[in-house]
Amino acid sequence: MTGAVRGRTDLPPTTLVLPGDDPVAATLLAAAVEVMAAQGYHGTSVREIAAAAGTSPGLLYQYFASKAALLETMLDRGMDVLIAATEEALDAAGDDPAARLRAVVGAHVRVHLDSQRESLLGNSELRSLAGGARSGVVAKRDVQQRTFERVVRDGVRRGAFATEHPREAARAITTACTAVAAWFRPGGELDAEEIVARYQDVALDTVRWSP
Known part of the structure; x- marks a missing residue:
């Protein structure tokens, strides 16, 4: 549907809009x-x-169909953006375990900084979805979490990471990375890339990486 009324054109852009959207x-x-x-x-x-x-x-x-359907679209697309960015970064990271962990952490943090409002909505309003709508978004969150767990477990298996608790380490890392959307303020002490670099270092400390 193209619609005769296009509405406002001065709203801030959002990563939730796709190229083919009406x-x-x-x-x-x-x-x-x-x-x-x-x-x-x-x-x-x-x-x-x-x-x-x-x-x-x-x-x-x-x-x-409803305000709930609109929210479902927003949260579902938000997870698609995050998963796609993470997979792309991981594909380009090569084989080194530390580089792979830096890649997924960098992608996760950048999305939460670049899509700060969308990330905050995704984190705070998941509880507002019900039934299959909520389950679908949760399933995509699980996909993202499993990517981090796979990277950490692979690093442990190959002797690059010394953590004895890879699953918990991976969860701690994703939780910390997600939280940047709640406190980041443009123009603060650190810019986005400095924050990314620090979180990459913290992630490697968490898994007990030995260069």
């Missing part, structure tokens, strides 16, 4: 990120999202 759907997604990031899912009405998009509530329902 312009109206894209605007609604950008508006939902803008409003929900400030007010939360339960504090945001369909009318407020439509108003922020410069459209009508009725038009929103032509693209999304």
Whole structure:
């Protein structure tokens, strides 16, 4: 559906919009990120999202069955962005265990810094999904976690990492990396790449890497 009403064009861009999205759907997604990031899912009405998009509530329902369906799309796409970035970084990392861990940590942290509002929504509003919608997003989270666990276990198997608890180490690393979205402020003491580098070092310390 192309829609005669395209809505606002001045909303901040979001990584949740895909190249093939209808312009109206894209605007609604950008508006939902803008409003929900400030007010939360339960504090945001369909009318407020439509108003922020410069459209009508009725038009929103032509693209999304409900506010819950809109949130599901947002969180599902957010996980797709994270998984794709991580897989791409891992593919380019080569065979060295430390380089592989640096790669997945770097990708995870960068996505949470570059998509800060989207990441915060994904972390705080998963509880607002129900049933199969929630299970689908959780399954993708599990895919991301298993990637970290695989990298750490491979490093242990090859003698590069000395941790006796690879699964817990991997969970500690992903949890720490995810948390950057909650506290990062542009213009702070460290820029994004400095934060990435520090978290890569912390991850290697966590798995007890010996150069």
